[in-house]
Amino acid sequence: MRHLIPSFIRVPVVFFIIVGLVEYFVDSGDQPAFMEQPIIMLFLLLVLLILLAIEGIVGSMDNILYQSLDEEAKARYDSKRAEPSKLTVWVKDTYQKLLGSKPIEQEGEIILDHNYDGIKELDNNLPPWWLYGFYATIIFGVIYMVRYHVLNADDQFAEYEIEYAEAQRAIEEYKKTAKNLVDINTVEILTETADLNAGQKVFEANCVVCHMADGGGGIGPNLTDEYWILGGGIKNVFKTVSEGGRDGKGMVAWKASLKPLEIAQVSSYLLQFQGTTPANPKDPEGDIWVDESAESTDSATDEASESEAESTEEVAEATTVASNN
Template identity: 75%
Template sequence: MRKLIPSYIRVPLVFFIIAGLVEYFVESGDQPAFMEKPVVLAFLLLVLLILIAIEGIVGAMENVLYQSLDEEAKARYDAQQEAPSKLVLWFKNAYKKLVGSKPIEEEGEIILDHNYDGIKELDNNLPPWWVYSFYVTIIFGVVYMIRYHVLNADDQFAEYEIEYAEAQRAIEEYKKNAKDLVDVNTVVLLTEASDLKAGENIFVSKCAVCHKADGGGGIGPNLTDEYWILGGGIKNVFKTISEGGRSGKGMVSWKKEGLKPSEMAQVASYVLQFQGTTPAEAKAAEGEIWIDESATDQETNKETEEKTEENSSTESTEAVEVVSATEN
């Protein structure tokens, strides 16, 4: 090993292997582990120093042992070091077979009669590596033709559609579990007890000072009535928490204060739990009554569907009566 690979290749190779393993096993986010965590950088530098020290110690020991040999043993050692290893010989023989060229001593056997001003031509065969590659392309072409033109396997367009659909499914699955990807357009009302408890903790620590612990309002508005300054519902409340209140006199943007999107969704969902409750000292209503237009649209659509079904049922009954009367 030491004879085949010199130390200036061996040390960096081992070092980068260790660095790669450290990077794989240490969680560091988007940045390399040694940039995110100084202790990792210190560890890698220590490993590098140890590798260099080992190379130096082993080299020094080899030199001491060499100096202790007699002249005959030194000659044998030098001859052994100069002789190529079995692996090197194997590569050389494999290269010669793949190239397929004749040694200079045997070129007389393949020289042609052509002679152009003393320049002669050799009748070399195609290199075996080229011939084997050509055979491989023929086999590949036959397999490709059978697969795609006889058996009608999925072509590139079909494979693209399949991979695209799989990628979309993976993205949707990732979005379900990655709560911090939520924004004002995708936020939904959270009802899990764990989410509401987390929202309560955030509200008590950051919001109760202005809105009171029961949501009755103090510096901030009352959160228990139907009146909203910037709109109610999960999307409006999330946006207000994220972007802040009215310019100059509203609350700060909690997005800039370090709250994650998932935390803002939790506290927004908790805030909406105050609706309809009775605080001890309720502040006077501010803003306007907010009506959930999406819920109104859903109710309207439901009523329209019910009327349509009722009319269809009436028309069917009248048609049956007409048919019965005609038969009579």
């Protein structure tokens, strides 16, 4: 009874403060913590029951104390509670100032002579909140005109382009660390031990039955030789594992049961079989696959080396001629 804030407001506020703190300190992924972890929900229910019990006990004690007072003390207590608080008085005074109208008792001072079938008109000033808001819009309009039409600041189209470019850069940065967003265009061979170990687990759980534990092949082709049915290299292998092999007789598509990261891991792991010697290797199938991108890189390096050698020879010849002269 003696609380300024009623319990039906106080209890929910305290409860949701506790819920917010739990959500802040508990990392639960995309969903709220109490949905991801049932133990959190039980804890919050227990907290709510404790708060309700405390409010019930406090309310009962207040009633007991109130009933123990004599009539005079009860009257003083009730009259004190009936008085408006300082906050209430301040809110009402502030509202009247913002409204800017005369009290009913003083409306006789601002009644106009107009009379329409007994309906009279008051000469109230514009409410201060409306008047100051109108002045604020004028100031804003002037600043806006000077900034965007005189000083030619970035308009909404330029700002959109800037923010779009920043968002694209943020997406690209995120993709570098978010391995599970990998696809056929962005996949690269993984060399970290953790990724290869994860790929080995996927291989042993799903691929051993057809390719054997050492990659020598059985129902599926040999993974240790240079022959590939649908192309070698990380991109082709990733596509084959994801989309499946040849129609009707090839490997099933694993994209429905494996995440992109798992496909990249198992693809990187099975490429480790290249050049190894299995116990019972299956005969080669497909064609010898050559990494054209690697060849083009090597050829470019060779050309650069030849060009550098030629330049060195030309410089040496020029130096010899100059010394002879």
